[in-house]
Amino acid sequence: LLATTGSALVFTTDIEADGTVSLRFGDNTFGRRPLPGTQFTASYRVGIGTAGHIGPDKLFHLALPLPEVTEVRNITAGEGGRNPETNAQIRKRAPFLFKTQERAVTREDYQTLGRRVAGIQDVSCAYIHTGSWITTFALPDPEGRIETSDALRTALRDHYEVFRLAAHDVEVSSPVYVPLEITLHVCVAPNASRSQVRQQLLRLFSSRRLPDGSLGLLHPNRFRAGETFHLSPLIAAAQKLDGVIAAKALRFRRFGDPRTSGLGDRKLTFSRTEIARVDNNISNPANGVFEVEMDGGR
Structure with missing residues (x-):
């Protein structure tokens, strides 16, 4: 009832230890309140728990005669019945159910x-x-x-x-997305292909989901509102690639704003409502860019 609106036609059941069942309706705030004098007709089923499980090939008849049906059988045994909880089980489990927070306080x-x-x-x-x-x-x-x-x-x-x-x-409200400028200088091993290393870097530092299902290092899901963006993980990721001897950052700042350079502190900070963004889309560089300068290789 607490998860419904005042116009919802819903009710809940309260079952006592002796099996007595009461129906509880809404109050026009959480579920609609029945009008005075309303009469109800109940259609319901009552199970007997696991005692109702029958063995295979124990069903032979239909409740309604259907001429097109010539034979009835159950190939497998019945399952899915559940016995009512005992008072001892309720006392044991109930304290743990209240550990799930279902209201917003903090x-x-x-x-x-x-x-x-x-x-x-x-x-x-x-x-x-x-x-x-x-x-x-x-x-x-x-x-x-x-x-x-x-x-x-x-x-x-x-x-x-x-x-x-x-x-x-x-x-x-909506977050404010802050585009970034990131430029890495990469030293390529003498026996490594510079073009292949570049392709690996651009694939790793992308804003898309990679073919193996993992996220590129600049994917939107990797950024959070107000979260500090550190430079060291980017350098470490670049240096792990095959063919890369060393990497360093040449530019690490908010887009078009040299005053916000994070090279000295090796991090960029954001306010509570800001989220970093690096789309690296050549047709719209104002949404963040990632560039690579390389030397060495072949």
Whole structure:
């Protein structure tokens, strides 16, 4: 009931230890409330658990006569029946069920719950007091792509509506993508083909999914909002390739802004709402570029 709207025609069952069943309907906030005087007719089935499992070739008759059916048999034994939990089993398991958080209290709760929405790989959250109440500003990071659509933001906002606390507002915004400029200088071994090494580097430092299923080092899924982007892993990855003797960075900065060079600190930092981006698309270099300068080789 708690996961439905006020117009949903739903109900839930409460089963007591003696087998008595009660139906619980909504209150027009979570599920529709039945009108006074409404009459109900129940159609239901009651199982007997594993005692209902029959052996193979024990079915011989149909409940309804069908002239086109000449024979009935069950090739395999019955399965799937489940016995009711005993009171002892309930007392043993119940405390562990409450360890699953199904409400949003902390920023980590919003982040964990946001990852359940299809198409979102991560969510960055911040608490801000807007004057009358606390507002959680959620920043979704879409999976496998750059743009955050209106439909995705709406889906995340509706998802949080089920879990947020009373008097606690939620706003969903879009991240700011920051294009980067990265240039590596690579020294190629004398017996290695320079063109082959270049192809390997461009394949490794791509924004696409590679043929083996792994992600290129500049794939959108590798970047998170507000996450520091370190240079050392890029240098290490380049130097692991066959035919590469050494590699160093010549340019490591925000696109078109020499003041933001991260060569000295060997890292680039971003604000909570910013996500790094390196599409390396020759037709649109303003979305981030990766270049390679090489010497040596043949």
